[in-house]
Amino acid sequence: MNASAPAPGASGAPSAPTPPSGSRxxxxxxxxxxxxxxxxxxxxxxxxxxxxxxxxxxxxxxxxxxxxxxxxxxxxxxxxxxxxxxxxxxxxxxxxxxxxxxxxxxxxxxxxxxxxxxxxxxxxxxxxxxxxxxxxxxxxxxxxxxxxxxxxxxxxxxxxxxxxxxxxxxxxxxxxxxxxxxxxxxxxxxxxxxxxxxxxxxxxxxxxxxxxxxxxxxxxxxxxYRWLTRAQHCTHARNSAWVAWMRLPMRDALAATGRALVVFARQRSLGPAGFALLRGAFWALRRRRVAPAHVVLLTRQVRRAERLVRAGIPAMAEKYDRAGQRAW
Structure with a gap:
């Protein structure tokens, strides 16, 4: 539950700031x-x-x-x-x-x-x-x-x-x-x-x-940039796999799960992170609603392009790999 600034017009409470005139x-x-x-x-x-x-x-x-x-x-x-x-x-x-x-x-x-x-x-x-x-x-x-x-x-x-x-x-x-x-x-x-x-x-x-x-x-x-911790690496990979299970076809969900397991292994957290992934998979599957074909195609095109960028442009790939250790 959140607390927020008092609602406009609440008894004894100040009104919320008014948006600038004409602001869109x-x-x-x-x-x-x-x-x-x-x-x-x-x-x-x-x-x-x-x-x-x-x-x-x-x-x-x-x-x-x-x-x-x-x-x-x-x-x-x-x-x-x-x-x-x-x-x-x-x-x-x-x-x-x-x-x-x-x-x-x-x-x-x-x-x-x-x-x-x-x-x-x-x-x-x-x-x-x-x-x-x-x-x-x-x-x-x-x-x-x-x-x-x-x-x-x-x-x-x-x-x-x-x-x-x-x-x-x-x-x-x-x-x-x-x-x-x-x-x-x-x-x-x-x-x-x-x-x-x-x-x-x-x-x-x-x-x-x-x-x-x-x-x-x-x-x-x-x-x-800011650096990701080991736990944050695992959380991002785990959640990405959950998203795939919720919205993408089976082959894409399995591929995302495989990528997550690789991240867990690299972060030396395969057991705990893998268990958390499995436990949340049941929650994700209950919310499964596969995206339309054109959306799936777009995600596959982007994933394929990411692999090509990493494989075909070494300097750029190195930069992305370093960025992969960072986040917002």
């Missing part, structure tokens, strides 16, 4: 115990020329994050959770977004001036697109996030779309149609620390929407 996009910032980074990010977002409505989704911070934000940015709405809910912290905040579009980022990521305007224009002009993945760069724009490079390099392309078609997206640097996110029901609680966006992407595509990589939607991230 909300930015939701996910944070937990990163007060300095969050203050810097919110300061940048509130200064954008697009004047987005900003909501901070706080995952139970125990430092001064909430109090300091409330004093420095009275125009920003703060939605407080009682604990670390991972990516599902986005759910309550997006439910409160009063705009047609919502951009999601974490406390180390911010959108460049003009990026949100480009995103709104793209989504206005291409109604079949439900999600835009931003181009994520370092603070000085000299280095692009390897995940963006991989998404772009492995897109099968689609002449009917305004950019590279994607089978997945980066949850910490994307722009959603708010109604689509709500229709999905938000991110799955059990996948909150890895894999939730994979499931959401498959469901977005299955519903007939598209996901596109948008070069002009520029986001900065500082630092560009």
């Amino acid at each position: 996009i909300t930015v939701v910032v996910l944070t937990r115990n990163h007060v300095r980074q969050t203050v810097d990010t919110v300061a940048r977002l509130t200064a954008l020329p697009e004047h987005p409505y900003v909501i901070v989704a706080d995952n139970g911070s125990t430092d001064s994050t909430v109090g300091l934000l409330a004093s420095l940015f009275p125009q920003v709405r703060i939605v407080q959770g009682l604990g670390d809910r991972g990516m599902t912290g986005f759910n309550r905040a997006v439910a409160l977004a009063p705009t047609e579009y919502v951009a999601c980022c974490d406390d180390s990521t911010w959108f460049a001036p003009g990026a949100l305007a480009h995103a709104v224009q793209w989504l206005d002009e291409h109604r079949q697109v439900a999600v835009l993945n931003a181009r994520v760069v370092g603070h000085d724009e000299r280095e692009i996030h390897p995940a963006c490079l991989m998404l772009n390099a492995t897109s099968p392309g689609d002449d009917d779309l305004p950019g590279p078609a994607l089978a997945n997206y980066m949850a910490g640097a994307c722009v959603f149609r708010t109604a689509v996110f709500r229709t999905l029901g938000g991110y799955e609680e059990r996948l909150s620390h890895g894999g939730a966006e994979e499931l959401a992407a498959l469901d977005v595509l299955a519903a007939g929407h598209s996901i596109v990589y948008c070069e002009s939607a520029l986001a900065h991230r500082e630092p560009l």
Whole structure:
């Protein structure tokens, strides 16, 4: 259960901040115990020329994050959770977004001036697109996030779309149609620390929407990476296998399970992680709803392209392998 800012009009409670007049996009910032980074990010977002409505989704911070934000940015709405809910912290905040579009980022990521305007224009002009993945760069724009490079390099392309078609997206640097996110029901609680966006992407595509990589939607991230722990490696691999069991044909689910077991072995956690995977498989199978053929084909094309990129471009593959040890 979450606690949030008091509802507007509640007896004796202050009203929630009012969205800027004419704003068509909300930015939701996910944070937990990163007060300095969050203050810097919110300061940048509130200064954008697009004047987005900003909501901070706080995952139970125990430092001064909430109090300091409330004093420095009275125009920003703060939605407080009682604990670390991972990516599902986005759910309550997006439910409160009063705009047609919502951009999601974490406390180390911010959108460049003009990026949100480009995103709104793209989504206005291409109604079949439900999600835009931003181009994520370092603070000085000299280095692009390897995940963006991989998404772009492995897109099968689609002449009917305004950019590279994607089978997945980066949850910490994307722009959603708010109604689509709500229709999905938000991110799955059990996948909150890895894999939730994979499931959401498959469901977005299955519903007939598209996901596109948008070069002009520029986001900065500082630092560009963070290292994954051994447990996080295993969690991501396990959850990816669960997603495959929920939405992909049997051969794809078995392949994802095999990849997960390889990760567990490399992380020297084959027994405990393998048991957790098996135990959760029954939960995943109860939620099994295989995606349409065109979605399955897209995921297979992307997976095949990933293998070719890793095998055929050694320098790039090495960079991706290093990036595989990192995450948002």
